[in-house]
Amino acid sequence: MEELGLRERKKRRTREAITDAAFALFRESGFDAVSVVDIAAAAEVSKPTLFAYFPTKEDIVLRRFVDGDGSPALVVRERRPGVPALRALRQSYLDRLARRDVLTGLNDSPSAITFHDLLYSTPTLMARLSGYMIDRERDLADELLASGAVSDGFTAHIAAAQVFGTQRILGHHNAQEVRSGRSADDAYPAAVTRAETAFDVLENGLASRVG
Structure with a gap:
């Protein structure tokens, strides 16, 4: 149970890192000018990892x-x-x-x-x-x-x-x-x-x- 708790906390931190990075970029450059690659780089995750949490760029904002x-x-x-x-x-x-x-x-x-x-x-x-x-x-x-x-x-x-x-x-x-x-x-x-x-x-x- 403890291991599951740690895993969930890590997933939550990764999800928050992605959304925080995305919103900072969106505020600076607008939605259309920011790519998924830009967001992944800013959040320090791989592109496949980002898509594992958010299927689309729109989902990063909405979810x-x-x-x-x-x-x-x-x-x-x-x-x-x-x-x-x-x-x-x-x-x-x-x-x-x-x-x-x-x-x-x-x-x-x-x-x-x-x-x-x-x-x-x-x-x-x-x-x-x-x-x-x-x-x-x-x-x-x-x-x-x-x-x-x-x-x-x-x-x-x-x-x-x-x-x-x-x-x-x-x-x-x-x-x-x-x-x-x-x-x-x-x-x-x-x-x-x-x-x-x-x-x-x-x-x-x-x-x-x-x-």
Whole structure:
């Protein structure tokens, strides 16, 4: 067990070295001007080693923030008994805002700003992120159905698409505020208000807001 722990720590250090080197190069030269060879050299790893951790250059940017344990499907699966799925997803999103999760857009750290600058200026990155989100949306739909939150697959997919569309729009608004120069702390109250409003719409439907 100790040997496995050491191996995992070494893998984590290598992964962090690659992403740190990549982000430093991207900040200096932009995404397209930096090659995988450049990143491997800066991180002091071989090209095959880099590809063992990240199949594509886009993955180096995205997996730093996208991979994690807080997926909406997991939130639904692990919610307390009696808590509706949308209520659990609302609270999860509010918690992510409070801890400045990069994917909420409400993070003004240098690495987060680099991430969003790269994302909004690089079509291949946005396309790759869309692929990640489609996979997670499908996972959420499957979990909504499996957990009994909805009774049929069609409704599950509609609900999952609504959740992910809402979070994408909230993240875009938050990132735009931070990119315009506002601090994450200053933007936080308005971000919470938008999130509460958005989830009210999800939970109650559009009839009260769309004529």
